[in-house]
Amino acid sequence: MDENALIQEAKHGDLDSFNRLVLAYERLAYHIAYRIMGEKQSAEDATQDAFISAYRSLKSFRGGSFRSWLLRIVTNACYDELRKRKRRLASSLDELDESGIGFDSEASSGLFTDQQRPDREVEQGELRQAIEDCLELLPGEYRIVAVLVDVQGFDYMEASEVIKKPLGTIKSRLARARSQLRDCLQGSRELLPGKYRLEDETR
Amino acid sequence: MKTGRKLPQRDLELLSAYIDGQLDDRQMRTLETRLRQEPELKRELQELRATVQSLRDLPVPQLTRHFTLTPEMVGQGEVRRGFPALRFATALAGLAFITLVGLEGLLSVSGSEMAARAPAVMQEVEQVQDVIGAAEEPMVAASAEEPAPELEMMQVPAEEQAEVAPEASRMGEPELPAEAMEDEEQFQKLTETPQPTAMVDLLEGDAEGQLSGGIGEADAGEQQLEGAALETPAGADAPAGGPAETAGLSPLRWLQAITGALFIVLSLLTVTIRKRRS
Numbered sequence: 087m088d089e090n091a092l093i094q095e096a097k098h099g100d101l102d103s104f105n106r107l108v109l110a111y112e113r114l115a116y117h118i119a120y121r122i123m124g125e126k127q128s129a130e131d132a133t134q135d136a137f138i139s140a141y142r143s144l145k146s147f148r149g150g151s152f153r154s155w156l157l158r159i160v161t162n163a164c165y166d167e168l169r170k171r172k173r174r175l176a177s178s179l180d181e182l183d184e185s186g187i188g189f190d191s192e193a194s195s196g197l198f199t200d201q202q203r204p205d206r207e208v209e210q211g212e213l214r215q216a217i218e219d220c221l222e223l224l225p226g227e228y229r230i231v232a233v234l235v236d237v238q239g240f241d242y243m244e245a246s247e248v249i250k251k252p253l254g255t256i257k258s259r260l261a262r263a264r265s266q267l268r269d270c271l272q273g274s275r276e277l278l279p280g281k282y283r284l285e286d287e288t289r
Numbered sequence: 290m291k292t293g294r295k296l297p298q299r300d301l302e303l304l305s306a307y308i309d310g311q312l313d314d315r316q317m318r319t320l321e322t323r324l325r326q327e328p329e330l331k332r333e334l335q336e337l338r339a340t341v342q343s344l345r346d347l348p349v350p351q352l353t354r355h356f357t358l359t360p361e362m363v364g365q366g367e368v369r370r371g372f373p374a375l376r377f378a379t380a381l382a383g384l385a386f387i388t389l390v391g392l393e394g395l396l397s398v399s400g401s402e403m404a405a406r407a408p409a410v411m412q413e414v415e416q417v418q419d420v421i422g423a424a425e426e427p428m429v430a431a432s433a434e435e436p437a438p439e440l441e442m443m444q445v446p447a448e449e450q451a452e453v454a455p456e457a458s459r460m461g462e463p464e465l466p467a468e469a470m471e472d473e474e475q476f477q478k479l480t481e482t483p484q485p486t487a488m489v490d491l492l493e494g495d496a497e498g499q500l501s502g503g504i505g506e507a508d509a510g511e512q513q514l515e516g517a518a519l520e521t522p523a524g525a526d527a528p529a530g531g532p533a534e535t536a537g538l539s540p541l542r543w544l545q546a547i548t549g550a551l552f553i554v555l556s557l558l559t560v561t562i563r564k565r566r567s
Contacts, residue, residue, distance in 0.1 A: 268337055
């Protein structure tokens, strides 16, 4: 059965048809959520919420790219989760302020020194960890565009469909995201393989 | 986070779009000329390319579970849980409807049987009357010379009854004279009593009481029975419908209508839900 037929069946309440769509897209949806959220549990929650939300609002799908429509719901679920996280972080920081306990600004911003970074993460690869840390430091709207275009390899047009922003916004956000990531990764320059350390060679 | 060099945003966007092959021919030629002339811009491009490559090299996370939905997740669990109960209720309503229809059929058939048996009963009654008449002939002969006043009195109500009884039975209003009512009841007892011996007992009691006046009285009794016998079909319907039937739907019919309607509604609901689920 093709995708359109499954969508039509699912629109009429056929959960099995919808679940076949879920199986077709869950890997992509989870990958995007994982790169936006930065960790497994939040990514799983956001992905599951997105599929539930997609099933409930399936009647609002009027054709076009189902993939873009679905991934928009995924990115929105991630946005919501990030906002909640930001609120939780703000409130926990307030509590720390009120209790007079100091906090490490570097740790709270998501950056770890080599001493602070857990051994498990070191084992997973410092470079990859550095990239993931830098990605997580990007503002949400930049991060999503970077994940869609650079991590997933979407073209600008599809990224524009997913986040419902004009092409100009995609270009602008992507350029800023790359610039900020580049700056962040320069802080971990010693971790970068030679081919990435072009600055030294060209100076 | 390090801010790095402050390249104009426009140049950053050009470099970024150049990496992705998103520039048109004219923009590309212009940028490539600048890259040859501006080493700083070229270095920026190489760093951005390396950054993009590092993102593309990130491993794909392993999926540790599936995200397929269950009916409970999307609020279909209640319907699914309630479906067997709905199916059972549908079957129950159908069974109740069939039972009620069957009951009505049974009642009407037994009434018809009684009506069919009425002539045979009449014959038996006549035989019994003959027997009684033969036994009491001397008494009848004696009393025939002087007709008892009660005979005349009895004859009139009997004739009236023959006319009034069918009407009263149709109207369902027991406004007959007391004696006519008694006779009606007696006939109903006769028709409702299947055993001939019981009928004989009843008739003996009746004949000894009322028909002892003579042949004329016996004729009156016969008229009485004939009049009532004409109403036998109505009398047979009485258990099913009774007086209420003439005023509107009988309770049985009401029950049939309610269970029938309930069965139809539940069946439609069951079929709809099953269709949507399949």
